[in-house]
């Protein structure tokens with residue numbers, strides 16, 4: 001596993017955006033689609049802002065990009081203030097030329113009975129495209145990737161999961177209180193993440209330093225799903241100084 005440490009999250013986000021832009025341009029030259037796995041949360045906001053800038057100021061086109069987001073709360077209406085599809089539109093999709101039919105965010109409006117088939121088809125769609133060229137990840141304070149919480153297996157599939165208490169507490173300010181915070185979510189499984197040709201996990205701030213150390217230097221364990229990335233052959237942790245501060 002590689003770790004790259006930058007002075008701050010702004011510089012780090014620009015470096016990740018540059019890698020994505022290069023990948024998009026290479027696939028464009030090859031007349032191929034660029035298959036991206038995307039994350040939400042506070043961590044990738046600077047990345048998306050830089051991608052929007054590259055589109056507006058440097059002509060980067062997203063016409064060949066097909067994206068799949070990692071997760072969505074369940075239940076969740078797409079227009080709700082906290083929905084991840086809304087987040088992605090506001091942070092990225094509405095500001096670039098990605099085709100609406102080419103972005104995918106798990107559907108939080110399904111009935112319970114529909115979810116299993118839907119999750120299978122979400123994975124089948126990724127597989128039919130040849131898997132992810134690049135998967136972007138953040139990391140939870142408990143080591144979750146996507147909403148694969150502690151205990152998620154390395155071969156776990158896309159599925160409905162119960163959110164950990166600590167994850168709900170972290171989200172509770174967005175939902176104005178724990179009692180309003182969803183208890184479940186749909187998440188891409190660990191298996192599809194591990195099958196990505198390239199994985200970049202980003203983390204900023206002192207608050208992430210302990211879990212970054214555990215994920216990169218600790219044992220590979222289901223207790224810390226991000227530790228599975230030690231077994232990926234092309235995964236990089238992109239960190240700011242504070243998130244890297246506990247690494248040996």
Ligand code: F6R
Nearest residue numbers: 039040041042043138139140146
């Ligand atoms: C979001 C996701 C989560 C977040 C993680 C960190 O799509 O999959 O794993 O990446 O909870 O969240 P932030 O970036 O808000 O610290």
